[in-house]
Amino acid sequence: MILFGSLSEASQPFMKQLSDALESNPTFSLYFTTAVRWIFVILALFILLKSIKSLLEAKNTPETWAYLALPDGSSQPLTHWENVLGRAKSADIVIDILTVSRNHGTLIRNEKGNWKYNDLGSKGGSMVNGKIVYRSTPVHAGDTISLAGADCLLVPASLQEKMENYDARKKKTRKFPPWSPLLALTIFQILLCIQLIIAKGSDLPITVPLSILGLTVLMWAFCTFLRIMRRTNFEMETIAFFLCTLNLAVTASAAPGEVFKQFITIILGVALFFAMCLYLRDLRRTLLTRRILVAASIVLLLINVVFGTSANGAVNWVHLGGFSIQPSEFVKIAFIFIGSATLDELYEKKNLGLFMLFSLFCLGCLAVMGDFGTAAIFFVTYLVISFLRSGEFSKLILTIGVAVAGGLMILRFRPYIADRFATWGHAWDYANAGGFQQTRTMSAGASGGLVGYGSGNGWLHGVFASDTDLVFGMLCEEWGLIIAILAVLSIMTLGIFAVRSIMAGRSTFYTIAACSATSLFIFQTMLNVFGAVDILPLTGVTFPFVSNGGTSMIVSWGMLAFLKAADTRQGASIAVRSSHDEEEVEEEMEGGGL
Numbered sequence: 241m242i243l244f245g246s247l248s249e250a251s252q253p254f255m256k257q258l259s260d261a262l263e264s265n266p267t268f269s270l271y272f273t274t275a276v277r278w279i280f281v282i283l284a285l286f287i288l289l290k291s292i293k294s295l296l297e298a299k300n301t302p303e304t305w306a307y308l309a310l311p312d313g314s315s316q317p318l319t320h321w322e323n324v325l326g327r328a329k330s331a332d333i334v335i336d337i338l339t340v341s342r343n344h345g346t347l348i349r350n351e352k353g354n355w356k357y358n359d360l361g362s363k364g365g366s367m368v369n370g371k372i373v374y375r376s377t378p379v380h381a382g383d384t385i386s387l388a389g390a391d392c393l394l395v396p397a398s399l400q401e402k403m404e405n406y407d408a409r410k411k412k413t414r415k416f417p418p419w420s421p422l423l424a425l426t427i428f429q430i431l432l433c434i435q436l437i438i439a440k441g442s443d444l445p446i447t448v449p450l451s452i453l454g455l456t457v458l459m460w461a462f463c464t465f466l467r468i469m470r471r472t473n474f475e476m477e478t479i480a481f482f483l484c485t486l487n488l489a490v491t492a493s494a495a496p497g498e499v500f501k502q503f504i505t506i507i508l509g510v511a512l513f514f515a516m517c518l519y520l521r522d523l524r525r526t527l528l529t530r531r532i533l534v535a536a537s538i539v540l541l542l543i544n545v546v547f548g549t550s551a552n553g554a555v556n557w558v559h560l561g562g563f564s565i566q567p568s569e570f571v572k573i574a575f576i577f578i579g580s581a582t583l584d585e586l587y588e589k590k591n592l593g594l595f596m597l598f599s600l601f602c603l604g605c606l607a608v609m610g611d612f613g614t615a616a617i618f619f620v621t622y623l624v625i626s627f628l629r630s631g632e633f634s635k636l637i638l639t640i641g642v643a644v645a646g647g648l649m650i651l652r653f654r655p656y657i658a659d660r661f662a663t664w665g666h667a668w669d670y671a672n673a674g675g676f677q678q679t680r681t682m683s684a685g686a687s688g689g690l691v692g693y694g695s696g697n698g699w700l701h702g703v704f705a706s707d708t709d710l711v712f713g714m715l716c717e718e719w720g721l722i723i724a725i726l727a728v729l730s731i732m733t734l735g736i737f738a739v740r741s742i743m744a745g746r747s748t749f750y751t752i753a754a755c756s757a758t759s760l761f762i763f764q765t766m767l768n769v770f771g772a773v774d775i776l777p778l779t780g781v782t783f784p785f786v787s788n789g790g791t792s793m794i795v796s797w798g799m800l801a802f803l804k805a806a807d808t809r810q811g812a813s814i815a816v817r818s819s820h821d822e823e824e825v826e827e828e829m830e831g832g833g834l
Contacts, residue, residue, distance in 0.1 A: 269438045276431050277691040281722050283428045287421045287482050288726045291475040292733045294416045298475075298740075298809060305349055306381070308333055309393040321349040321746050322583035325387060326360075339364050339388035346583050347379070347394075351523065351746070355379045355394065360587050364388020376584065415811075418463040418474035425478070429456050429485055432695060436492050439696025448492045451503035455484060462510060466814065473812035479730045480800055483785035484793070486727060490714050491788040493696045494707035498788065505790035509797030516573075516801035517815040523747055527582065533574040534598060540567035541605040548609060568614050569791040571602060572760060573798045575618065579625035580753040586629050595625070613779030617764050624759040628752045667774040677703060678774040681713030685724075685773070692720035707788040709780050712769045727786060731765045734758050734803055741806040746816075754806035757799040 304317040308325075316333050323332040328342035335344070341362035348356050358376040359366040367386040368377050379385060381396040433449040440448075459481045463474055484506050492499050520526055544567045549557050557564050578598060585591045599622045606615035667675030667682075684700035687693075698717040700706045706714050715724040735758035738751075745751035761784050768783040770776035782792040784799070805815035 273435065273438060273694045273697070276435055277694055277720065279431060280428065281691050281720065283424045284482070284723045284726055287424050287428070287478065288730055290421055291416070291478045291482075292729060294473075295475045295733050295737045298473075298737060298807075303744075304397050305353075306355070306397055307395040308347070308385075309395055310335060311337065311390045311392065315395065318347065318349075322748055323347045324583065325385075325392070335387060335390055335392070337388070337390045340390055341388070343587065344387045345385075346587075347385070348376075348583060351521075357385055358584050362388065415472040416475050416478075417472070418467075418478060421474075421478045422460060422463060422481075425459070425482055425485065426456050428482075429453065432485065432489055435695050436489070439694060440492075440496065443496075444492070445496050445499070447500040448488075448496055451499045452485070452488050452492075454503055455481070455488060455506060458507060458510065462514075469814060471811055471814060473807070473809060476734065476800055476803060476807075479734070480785055480797065483727060483730065486715065486719070486723075487786050487788065487793065489695045490701075490707045490711055490718070490786070493698065493718060494701035494714070495788060501790060502788060502793065505793040506797075508790075509794040512794055513797040513801050513804075514814070516798055517804050517813065520750075520801060520805040520815045523582070523749060526577070526749070530578050533577050537571045537574040537578070537598075538601065540571055541602065544568055545605055545608055563790075566789075566791045568606060568609070568611060569795045572617070572621075572795055575599075575602065575621060576625075576753050576756045576760070576799075576802060579622070579629075579756060580749045581629055583748050586748060592626070592629055595629075611780075613767060613781035616767065616779060617760055617781060620763045621756050621760045625752060625756050628748075628755060664777040665774060675774070677705065677710055678772065678778060681706075681710045681772045682774070685713040685716030685721075688717040688720050690720050690722050692716070692718045692723070694718060705780075708782055709768065709778060709787075710772045711783050711787045712772045715786070727783075728765060728769060731761050731784060734800075735762045738803055738806060741808070744808050745806055746808060750802075750806045753802040757802040761796075761799060 304319055305321070306318045307315045308318060309315045310333075318333070320332060324343055324346055325331060325333045325335060326342050326344040327334065327336060327338075327340045331343060333347070341360070341364065343360050344362045344364075345357055345359045345366050348358070350356075355378070356376045357366065357368055357373065357379045359373055365388060366373050367384075368379060369383055370386075379394055381394055383394050385392045385394065429452050433452050436444055436448060459477075463477065466474070466477075487506075488499055488502060491502050519529075544558060547558055549559060558567055579595050581591060599618070602618055603615055603622075606612075606618065663670045663674035663678075667678040669675065671679045680700060680703045684698060684703075688698070692698075692715075695718050698714065700710065700714050700717050703710065712724060712728075715727060738754040738758040741754060742751045745754075764781050765783055767776060767779050767781045768787070771778040771781075782789050784796040785793065801815065804813045807813040808816060
């Protein structure tokens with residue numbers, strides 16, 4: 241902070257000279273702005289389409305970890321860390337014997353390669369090496385697992401198969417080195433600084449270009465450090481850093497004095513992302529954390545209800561000294577931690593019941609706070625988690641019915657929310673009343689065309705919440721439709737990657753967490769974008785990574801850690817233990833391990 245302040249003071253005279261020189265040469269400024277708008281589009285297409293293409297082509301390859309010899313003499317490969325054994329067709333290992341229950345038991349591997357068997361309350365019971373088992377029991381290679389008299393033998397994969405698995409993982413993992421996208425993004429950021437100086441002149445605080453260049457240093461340092469740690473895939477981080485650049489750009493245009501604060505929250509977000517990735521490596525430790533997170537979430541929401549201050553009808557801000565935070569944003573991370581579950585936990589109905597109670601508490605607090613947008617996001621995330629945990633549509637339909645009834649009651653007692661619904665779809669009929677923000681957003685967005693007016697040259701930044709709730713319109717106006725759509729596609733791509741990672745997930749905990757985090761990202765983006773253009777009611781939620789807001793930025797990086805934890809490609813994620821790193825794997829192979 242002190243160094244940053246010193247740089248600000250030292251750079252102030254240079255900034256004044258530069259802005260004066262540009263103001264005295266309007267012809268250069270005009271030609272620069274005209275040309276750079278297209279250069280921005282070309283750079284954005286290179287950065288984002290390269291990252292999106294790599295994520296869509298990514299293959300989280302399933303591997304054979306062991307075999308289960310069945311009573312009929314056949315052997316079934318165990319390609320997941322978590323496997324359901326039973327007679328049901330949906331089971332991972334189908335044992336078609338009448339005495340075997342539909343979902344008889346689970347066979348689960350941990351990150352150290354150790355297996356455990358757990359009976360799921362089957363009618364015929366289970367035995368390991370002739371001993372009746374009722375709870376999770378260690379199983380070793382060569383042990384016999386009896387399911388209601390049906391004997392199965394756990395057979396280890398051969399050393400040759402392990403080497404083939406390892407080679408296949410290496411070959412099918414396409415590396416995504418960050419250097420060319422980072423170079424393009426660096427050029428993008430330098431040109432952005434010049435464009436903002438041209439647009440704002442001497443009114444632009446020196447902290448704006450210093451913050452943007454600080455982001456440049458941060459992303460190079462972060463990616464260099466991860467490359468030293470032998471990580472090879474940086475698509476998600478590249479997308480996030482690009483969206484953060486847009487965040488600083490729209491903040492500089494609408495609220496230049498807040499850019500440095502926003503830069504600090506990006507640093508905090510990257511730190512949270514790194515810390516969560518390291519913490520998510522250990523599944524057992526992660527599961528033990530959930531009780532603490534339940535208590536912390538309850539405390540945060542109660543603090544929000546009791547000490548929160550009203551802003552635009554919702555009591556979702558808490559002021560601490562000179563800072564304002566939204567505790568409900570941090571609860572989003574805890575909500576996914578608490579809702580995700582391992583395979584064994586999916587068959588314990590009490591766990592889902594406890595999660596339902598916790599969800600009701602969260603939604604109740606948000607209803608009291610009047611934060612309809614965040615409540616909708618929590619509810620959709622709850623539906624995704626519930627379906628992934630139970631797979632039952634009937635329960636979801638009942639839940640949606642109850643939620644609709646509750647929503648109607650909220651509309652009855654929260655007039656400001658009802659007013660937003662009253663103008664929904666009729667914004668132009670109330671252009672100077674309830675539809676003021678949407679009509680201005682649509683007008684500004686349409687005027688931007690394909691490449692926009694240039695950062696800092698728009699007028700929508702003068703409308704309230706232009707850099708938060710209406711940020712999509714600001715992107716369209718100043719950056720153009722192409723870059724605005726690319727920003728949305730980036731979020732959608734993260735969701736596609738999360739769904740595709742399910743087949744090779746280490747644990748249902750990671751896959752549920754990743755799918756829940758991306759569903760939250762996608763639904764939040766939909767509410768922000770469609771709300772700004774009157775396709776959906778304006779709910780006051782942010783565009784992940786792009787909208788101005790410190791708490792939102794930190795939480796967006798935290799959510800990204802759940803996706804990284806589901807990425808099992810070779811060397812792609814620090815959230816996967818170093819047993820996947822090349823040197824250690826080769827050492828284990830030489831010693832006959834794995």
